[in-house]
Amino acid sequence: MIKINSINNIFIILLLSFIARFFAALYYSDNNLVNEWAILVHNLEFSGTLGYHVITSELNVIPKFVETGETVLPSVFMPPLYAYFIYFIKVLFIDLTNYIKVIIAIQIIISLITIILFYKILKNFYSNKITFIFTLIFSLLPLNVYSSVQISSISLQLFLLVFYFFFVLNYYKTNKVKYLVLFSIFSGLLMLIRGEFIFFYILTLIYFFIFLKKDFTTLLISLVISIIVISPYLKRNYENFDKYFLLTKSFGYNLLKGNNPETKVEGYVNLENYDFKKNLTNKSNNFYEIDLDNFYKEEAFKNIKADPIKYSKLYFLKVFSFIFLDFNSTYPNYYNIGHILPKIALAILSLIGAAILLSQKNFFQYLSLYYFLNIFLFSLFFILPRYSLILLPVQILLSIEALKFLRRKLIN
Numbered sequence: 001m002i003k004i005n006s007i008n009n010i011f012i013i014l015l016l017s018f019i020a021r022f023f024a025a026l027y028y029s030d031n032n033l034v035n036e037w038a039i040l041v042h043n044l045e046f047s048g049t050l051g052y053h054v055i056t057s058e059l060n061v062i063p064k065f066v067e068t069g070e071t072v073l074p075s076v077f078m079p080p081l082y083a084y085f086i087y088f089i090k091v092l093f094i095d096l097t098n099y100i101k102v103i104i105a106i107q108i109i110i111s112l113i114t115i116i117l118f119y120k121i122l123k124n125f126y127s128n129k130i131t132f133i134f135t136l137i138f139s140l141l142p143l144n145v146y147s148s149v150q151i152s153s154i155s156l157q158l159f160l161l162v163f164y165f166f167f168v169l170n171y172y173k174t175n176k177v178k179y180l181v182l183f184s185i186f187s188g189l190l191m192l193i194r195g196e197f198i199f200f201y202i203l204t205l206i207y208f209f210i211f212l213k214k215d216f217t218t219l220l221i222s223l224v225i226s227i228i229v230i231s232p233y234l235k236r237n238y239e240n241f242d243k244y245f246l247l248t249k250s251f252g253y254n255l256l257k258g259n260n261p262e263t264k265v266e267g268y269v270n271l272e273n274y275d276f277k278k279n280l281t282n283k284s285n286n287f288y289e290i291d292l293d294n295f296y297k298e299e300a301f302k303n304i305k306a307d308p309i310k311y312s313k314l315y316f317l318k319v320f321s322f323i324f325l326d327f328n329s330t331y332p333n334y335y336n337i338g339h340i341l342p343k344i345a346l347a348i349l350s351l352i353g354a355a356i357l358l359s360q361k362n363f364f365q366y367l368s369l370y371y372f373l374n375i376f377l378f379s380l381f382f383i384l385p386r387y388s389l390i391l392l393p394v395q396i397l398l399s400i401e402a403l404k405f406l407r408r409k410l411i412n
Helices: 004-028 035-047 081-092 100-123 127-141 142-147 155-176 177-193 198-210 217-240 251-258 285-306 308-324 337-357 361-377 387-409
Strands: 053-055 061-064
Touching: 004 127, 004 142, 035 081, 035 142, 053 285, 053 387, 061 081, 061 100, 061 337, 081 100, 081 155, 081 177, 081 251, 100 127, 100 155, 127 142, 142 155, 142 337, 155 198, 155 361, 155 387, 177 198, 177 308, 198 217, 198 361, 217 285, 251 285, 285 308, 308 361, 337 361, 361 387
Parallel strands: none
Antiparallel strands: 053 061
16 A cells, blocks of 8 residues: 555656646647658558558559558558557547647656656665655656657657566566566567567566576466467468568668668668669569568678678767767757756666676666666667667666665765
8 A cells, every 4th residue: 555655755746747748748749740650550541551661553662651542561660559559549539630639648648657657666675765756857857758748659668668667576576477467468568569679578588587497387378478469460460471470570771770881879871872672573562571671681781791890889889879978969959968967877877786786686687687688789770869768767776776885885
C-alpha cells in the first residue's frame, strides 16, 4: 500500500510533469504526420497493407502515398507497433479534424504513467527523498518532456521499457510466475516497437540462466509467451515473405547510414550514390525491401572494408557521443544548457556506476550489462539525440549508485 508521503510526492511530480508537457504541447508539439509515419499510416488506411514502398502506374517502386490503381508492398522497413498505434487512434477519432492532438494527449498520459511506474522502481531501493528527487529529474528532463509531444515512437518505447524493467525487477525479487509472464509480454511488445530489442531480451534470458540459475523450462515459458505476443506479425510476414522470424529488415540501411564517406554521428546517407537496380518481373514484388536492405548492407561493408581505420574511429566517436555529447549535432536546441548539463552529469555518474556494479551479482549488474550493450550495439549504426531516452531509466539508477559509492569514499 502506498503511504501518504508517497502519494503527496507522486502528486507533486505529476502536477509539475503535466504542466511542463502542457506548455511543450502548446509551443513544440508536432501538428501533423511526417516522413515514414505519414506514408505507413496512409497506405495502411487506404490499402489495408502496412507498406512504405508503392509500385506506381509506371512500374517504379518508390516510397509514397498510395493512389488508386497502385500496389502497396508489405513493409518490413519499420517496426509496426507505433504505426498501428497511430492508425487505431486515427480510426477511433476519425470525425476529428485534427487527430494529431489526440495522439499527443495520449502520449502525455502515457508519459505520466511511465513516471509513476519509475517512481515505484526507485522506491524499491531508495528513501522517499531520493526517490522524489530522481523521479523529478527523470520526469522534467527536457528531452523526456519534448519527446512526449512529438510524433515519434520513443515515448511509447520508454513507456514499455519502464514496465519491462518493473516486471523484471519484481520477478528477480519474488520469483513469481505472474511477473515472468508480464515481463515476457512486454518483451514481445518492445520487439514490435524496436526490432533490436530482441538482443536485450536474449541478454535477459541468458542472465537469468547463468547468474540467477533459472531452469531451462522458465526460459522456454518466457520465450513462448513473447512469441505469442509477436505471432500475428510473424504470421503476416510468413504469408508475405515465407519467413517467420522477420520483425524488421532495416539493418543494411541503418548500417549504411552510419558508415559511408558522407556520414556523421547522427547518420546521413545520400541514397543517390547507391543505385539499386531491380527487375521486378524476375522476383516476387514483396521481396523488394528485403533485397534493397541486403544491397545497402553489402555497400556498408564495402565502405568499412575499404577504410577500416576511419570507421573504427567513427565507431568510438559514436560511443562517446552516445554516452556524453555530440560536438557536431545538428538538432535544434541540442546545446541548450537545460539539456546539456543533466546529460553530461548523468553520463559521468552512470558510467562510474556501471563500471562499479558490473562485477556485482545483483539487479544492478543486469542494468550495467543492458547499459553497455545498448551503447556498443547502437554505435554500430548512428546515434540520434532521442536515443538517450532509451538509457535514461538505467542511467538514473546507475547514477544514484555512483553517488552512494562516491559518498562512502569521501566519508572514509
